[in-house]
Amino acid sequence: MRRRSTDQPALFPTEDLIIPETLRSFRKAVSAIHAVPVKAEHNQSLNNRRLFDACILVALIDCRKRDGLIKRICEERVSPIFETRVTDLARLAGIPGKNYVRIYEELDRLYEMDLRWNIVGEDSKVEWEMRAHFLSSLGYGKGHRRGLIRFSIDPSILAILLEPSNWATLSLQRMHGFSTGPAYALYQNAWRYVNTHAKVTAALPTATWIELLIGHSRYVVDDPVHGKRVVNYGDFKRRVLVDALNRVNETSALGYTLELKELRSGTRVSKLQFKFVPKKQESLGLPVTWPDEVLRVLASLGFTSSEVEDLSQAHSFEVVAETLVRLKAAEGRLKAQSRTITNKKAYFTGILANVATGEAEDDLNVTKIEAEAKAQEAARLAAARNERRKEEFAKHQAQVFSARFFELPELERAPLLSDFESSSAGKRAGILVAKGWTPQNAGALACLRAWLADERPATLEQFYAHPEDRSFDAWLAWRLDRAESQEPA
């Protein structure tokens, strides 16, 4: 694919989509695959996990910079050597302090670690279970190269790490602030499910969660006959799980809290599941964790505050960020063909739908999206039209009801009214009723109508004499019919 080099000045003055530079650097890949140390002595400490992620981040950033590298890694099994400064690595990992000996020690341990990889597919089934070391080589610069770190990752592992469907992208700024390993691990392993429709994590066996959170421990014994067995779940819960849960839930930058679900078989807790409970957004609903620049970009696309709010609740920041990046790319490609995007907002929505369902970039066909964007816009207009019709229908019903109601002989109307006024619904509508029963008192009539619908549906039916008074579809047909007879073509 031909791409304009980025430093080439634009030929035409444009109102280009400006993507904040921070966007890419904010993006963070976190294990969606579960990597559990095989040996107990390799249990991952907090900093170990942080470095693990930081190495992947270095690899990701590097691979993204080099065009076509990811493809070659997957197809030709090449394994590039990544190079980074120890300070950068520490910063990416979010490890405070400046004692880099600690970093080196952790890296050494990381190199030695023998891991069992459970690669979980989107359907939360384990697709692969494999064993591998994380790093295949590790080198430290000496002399004038001091502070430099080189490492390589086995291509089969790297391919997994770079595979987007296996890795959730998470915001770097959220990664810090977990001061214990289990809290970090819980966040990491749970949050990859945050975009699922049901807003729950997979229900994994208790032993699996324990291993994910703390690795080998006295809470799980490997029974050669019955497989993995959990002992002292209560102790685990008290000492590890509850604390980790609290730490995650106290993290203000996150939009959800986790709720523990203990699934039992008999009396034993056999599986654990976590449910995402949206935090109540106070007053301003704008996603506070989203960088201002991104909010400004969305606003420039034509999103209102409340639309952004909805966006933030339906999609993670990362998905939105990815969408912006792709929108920018699509814009560039179209420009190369001297075409422009007519409706960026609709286009954005189209790409968003694709990103959210995890489509690869190659599948993003420009004309297809353009068509989808148009279809969506049309659908939106149709929905708005439909909404207007519904309102008109409701108005029609109210008018019909009001007219018929006051046509009723006093003898029939009075008992109906007294029944209503003595009902709980009638009492709640007291203020409205007090204004008197006149055709102008629409509020009271609406309450009466709602009450009739609940308590006396048969009576209400009588008010709606014609089919077009009762059903929306019949009303639509009736309305069409009347329009045609009024202005014959």
Added chain:
DNA sequence: AAGCTGTCATATTATGAGTG
């Protein structure tokens, strides 16, 4: 009896500050 829960002592990790 088996499983919780609270508490204490102690070992291990994480972090912050300072120096060359």
Added chain:
DNA sequence: CACTCATAATATGACAGCTT
């Protein structure tokens, strides 16, 4: 950036008293 020292924060084992 490498290294040292001091301290704060966590993890863990052990035991008592309590509940089911």
